[in-house]
Amino acid sequence: MMRKERIDRGVRVRTAGLYAIASWQEILYLVGPPLFLIVGAIILPILLEFAPYWKRVINIVCVYAIIALSFDFLANFVGLVCLGGAFFVGIGGYLSAIFNVYLHFPVYLSIPLATISGAVISTVLLMPALPLRGVYFAIVTLMYPLLATRVIEALNIMGGTNGIIGLDSLPNAYVEHYMVIIVMLIFLYGMRRFVNQDMGLVIRGVKDNDQAVRASGISVTKMKAFAVFVSSFMGCFAGAYIAHMYSWAGISLFALDFSIIPIASVVIGGGGTLLGAVLGSFILVPISELLRNFGTFRIVIYCVILTGFIVFKSEGIMVYAMRKYHQFERWVKV
Amino acid sequence: MSDDTILSVQGISKTFGGLKALMDVSFDIRRGEVYGIIGPNGSGKTTLINCITGFIKPGGGKVIFKGKDITRWAPHKIAHIGISRTFQIMRPYYSLPAYKNLIIPLWSPRAKTVGGWRGGGRHGDRDTVAVDILEEIGFERDSRVPYKLASTLPTGYQKRLELARCMAMRPEIIFCDEVFSGLSMSEIAGMLPLIEKMKEEGITLIMVEHRLRELFRVADRVMALNFGEKIAEGLSSVVIENKKVKEAYLGKEEV
Ligand SMILES: Nc1ncnc2c1ncn2[C@@H]1O[C@H](COP(=O)(O)OP(=O)(O)OP(=O)(O)O)[C@@H](O)[C@H]1O
Ligand SMILES: [Mg+2]
Numbered sequence: 001m002m003r004k005e006r007i008d009r010g011v012r013v014r015t016a017g018l019y020a021i022a023s024w025q026e027i028l029y030l031v032g033p034p035l036f037l038i039v040g041a042i043i044l045p046i047l048l049e050f051a052p053y054w055k056r057v058i059n060i061v062c063v064y065a066i067i068a069l070s071f072d073f074l075a076n077f078v079g080l081v082c083l084g085g086a087f088f089v090g091i092g093g094y095l096s097a098i099f100n101v102y103l104h105f106p107v108y109l110s111i112p113l114a115t116i117s118g119a120v121i122s123t124v125l126l127m128p129a130l131p132l133r134g135v136y137f138a139i140v141t142l143m144y145p146l147l148a149t150r151v152i153e154a155l156n157i158m159g160g161t162n163g164i165i166g167l168d169s170l171p172n173a174y175v176e177h178y179m180v181i182i183v184m185l186i187f188l189y190g191m192r193r194f195v196n197q198d199m200g201l202v203i204r205g206v207k208d209n210d211q212a213v214r215a216s217g218i219s220v221t222k223m224k225a226f227a228v229f230v231s232s233f234m235g236c237f238a239g240a241y242i243a244h245m246y247s248w249a250g251i252s253l254f255a256l257d258f259s260i261i262p263i264a265s266v267v268i269g270g271g272g273t274l275l276g277a278v279l280g281s282f283i284l285v286p287i288s289e290l291l292r293n294f295g296t297f298r299i300v301i302y303c304v305i306l307t308g309f310i311v312f313k314s315e316g317i318m319v320y321a322m323r324k325y326h327q328f329e330r331w332v333k334v
Numbered sequence: 335m336s337d338d339t340i341l342s343v344q345g346i347s348k349t350f351g352g353l354k355a356l357m358d359v360s361f362d363i364r365r366g367e368v369y370g371i372i373g374p375n376g377s378g379k380t381t382l383i384n385c386i387t388g389f390i391k392p393g394g395g396k397v398i399f400k401g402k403d404i405t406r407w408a409p410h411k412i413a414h415i416g417i418s419r420t421f422q423i424m425r426p427y428y429s430l431p432a433y434k435n436l437i438i439p440l441w442s443p444r445a446k447t448v449g450g451w452r453g454g455g456r457h458g459d460r461d462t463v464a465v466d467i468l469e470e471i472g473f474e475r476d477s478r479v480p481y482k483l484a485s486t487l488p489t490g491y492q493k494r495l496e497l498a499r500c501m502a503m504r505p506e507i508i509f510c511d512e513v514f515s516g517l518s519m520s521e522i523a524g525m526l527p528l529i530e531k532m533k534e535e536g537i538t539l540i541m542v543e544h545r546l547r548e549l550f551r552v553a554d555r556v557m558a559l560n561f562g563e564k565i566a567e568g569l570s571s572v573v574i575e576n577k578k579v580k581e582a583y584l585g586k587e588e589v
Contacts, residue, residue, distance in 0.1 A: 198440075198441050198460055201427075201430065201438060205438045211389065211421065212427070214408075215387070215413050215418065215419055216413060216438050217413035218442045
């Protein structure tokens, strides 16, 4: 006799973390999705040889995916809703320009240096906002990129409204693609690991119940600062990369787009999964690219998509898909 | 203040707006004793714990722990030197399984440095230590209970989890804010040996309770608060006969 059984049942019963795999079906069940994503992301640039216009879009998609990861981590694992993704992008971009154009560092040094120093600077600048809760933190982070723009304009520093031009571009198109794709995958799977490590649990504890974390003798401010560092690290990399991609760092790096589109991606993809942030970007950014012809009207289409998602599938695609995926069934002999 | 005083609270006051929640409350806790704090609803018991453990800043007064003035210290520093507490409004880390709730205190600098509790160590170790602590606190190791999501645990286990979270810190003092409330008689009976065991391990316990009968079975001394004022202190049998205490509780609770 045969009956149906959920595939995850057998897998789940065994000790968490260390899977003893019993069949090829279970192996596929566990490693299938990440394998699909990794292989997919890696062959994408080759596939798109046939659609040159879309090749550039891959880079933008990955950049937004990284910013979305940084938002998802802060919002859904630490409880800090950061509306200032553009701030990290701007800091990373400008720093990379300074390292590359003013200090003549080669591109393979300016990007990592901008990423690290940008994360340090962002963390220090956000320190005063860390004790703020909920909407207050959100407002402060929303103001930061606006403030940075005005400061650069008013003081006419770092190229003023023209920005800093003449950054070295990456050696060739393939380096350009694979650098951002691989870094995105590292961030994605690195973060997915990190949030389940002991320190990751502490950081998640801050979101669940910060009082209990304090009562456990751990400084909540320190944990939040570390989380902001991690998050801005990703954002600053994205900024440094874009600056080199466009060979230009200007005030548009602080534009609202870099704050809002990643958030929309997380909403669509599903918050708190990290994978959802990437998935959302892969859906939303190409759509936004298609809608370019519509000019400002695309904002309307955007809003409709977003509202539809929040109203009808507020959990996001990823959460939905994961639930369905875990419900896959197979036939077993009884 | 005698030699074996571990914690000395001197003239703590706190006002919320116009409300005097605590007025000049003083008491000394001896090392290793179980000290009960009783008082009607709103008499300031939780506020007192909050003032001592740093979660709110007292308006006046001093808290001395082992001769060191810790008044107005940040809560995590107070926890770090060995003063732990439970919360009256329990809120475990809901999204984590019960044993993972203990990873957080076990990860803390205190658990790592104070040692003795095999606190530090690799990832795998910490998980085992967490289950060990849960077992000591009354979770059946071989059952599935320690691995269940904290949000799905029954109240009795959530209370135990609160205590386990304190125990994981290897504290010297634990403030328990109404750990018996909401539990059935038999559940409380199950908790009493636990209290005794903590006492044997040399932990000083300060227990805020409404369940007087059960409290008096474990408490060495008791203090009564009413409208933010200390109205009596001493052996439980003496305190309960105190006229002011009887008045404060009159009609509220059968004793
Ligand atoms: N954060 C606060 N802001 C304003 N008033 C407060 C605050 N916390 C407590 N109070 C007030 O202070 C008084 C003492 O409250 P507290 O919670 O300490 O009482 P309690 O003895 O713990 O009562 P219960 O037995 O109900 O737990 C109450 O009147 C309460 O309303
Ligand atoms: Mg109370």
